[in-house]
Amino acid sequence: xxxxxxxxxxxxxxxxxxxxxxxxxxxxxxxxxxxxxxxxxxxxxxxxxxxxxxxxxxxxxxxxxxxxxxxxxxxxxxxxxxxxxxxxxxxxxxxxxxxxxxxxxxxxxxxxxx
Amino acid sequence: xxxxxxxxxxxxxxxxxxxxxxxxxxxxxxxxxxxxxxxxxxxxxxxxxxxxxxxxxxxxxxxxxxxxxxxxxxxxxxxxxxxxxxxxxxxxxxxxxxxxxxxxxxxxxxxxxxx
Numbered sequence: 380x381x382x383x384x385x386x387x388x389x390x391x392x393x394x395x396x397x398x399x400x401x402x403x404x405x406x407x408x409x410x411x412x413x414x415x416x417x418x419x420x421x422x423x424x425x426x427x428x429x430x431x432x433x434x435x436x437x438x439x440x441x442x443x444x445x446x447x448x449x450x451x452x453x454x455x456x457x458x459x460x461x462x463x464x465x466x467x468x469x470x471x472x473x474x475x476x477x478x479x480x481x482x483x484x485x486x487x488x489x490x491x492x493x
Numbered sequence: 494x495x496x497x498x499x500x501x502x503x504x505x506x507x508x509x510x511x512x513x514x515x516x517x518x519x520x521x522x523x524x525x526x527x528x529x530x531x532x533x534x535x536x537x538x539x540x541x542x543x544x545x546x547x548x549x550x551x552x553x554x555x556x557x558x559x560x561x562x563x564x565x566x567x568x569x570x571x572x573x574x575x576x577x578x579x580x581x582x583x584x585x586x587x588x589x590x591x592x593x594x595x596x597x598x599x600x601x602x603x604x605x606x607x608x
Contacts (some may be wrong), residue, residue: 412596421598421600421601422596422601424596434593435593469537471537471596481542482539484537485536487536489534
């Protein structure tokens with residue numbers, strides 16, 4: 380069974396640009412969550428999608444948005460990039476069998492804003 | 494709101510020595526507890542989880558953790574570490590009820606195993 384796939388693995392963008400990151404969950408998983416990892420703030424929850432609907436959202440500005448498609452693939456978009464958006468962005472997928480099911484993480488997308 | 498405190502940011506140990514990584518949490522409601530490991534340039538891998546039942550939880554790679562409700566702790570232990578255990582370890586909590594499945598993580602503990 381293939382794991383969670385995130386593309387691209389590495390990105391370099393210029394301040395002010397926008398970026399789109401992609402996450403393909405494990406087959407059959409309908410829940411996809413996104414996390415930002417930085418040395419200063421650690422791992423922080425961005426949002427979770429389930430069956431194309433945003434189910435929960437963390438405390439990030441509106442520049443951070445996401446969506447989920449009917450095949451459960453998810454994209455995360457960051458507009459008007461700032462230097463502080465440089466981070467590892469992790470995606471996790473989860474099965475449907477309740478909250479005690481494991482969240483499986485992808486390898487992440489390393490975004491560098493210059 | 495929940496919070497997680499990992500008491501040591503770095504833990505250096507020698508190979509074959511025992512190790513304990515400490516984690517304390519704060520929550521006004523019941524939570525589930527997790528330990529994840531992250532190797533360089535990788536995502537997170539679940540080591541073990543506590544949902545209910547026995548307070549001693551065994552995970553992969555010889556790790557175990559003990560849930561202590563009175564001390565709100567969930568410390569991770571391994572009796573004998575290997576070089577390959579060098580990685581960053583994260584303690585996390587999630588609510589055990591409701592519709593919010595998010596994980597709240599600690600800042601991480603970098604375990605360095607030296608020969």
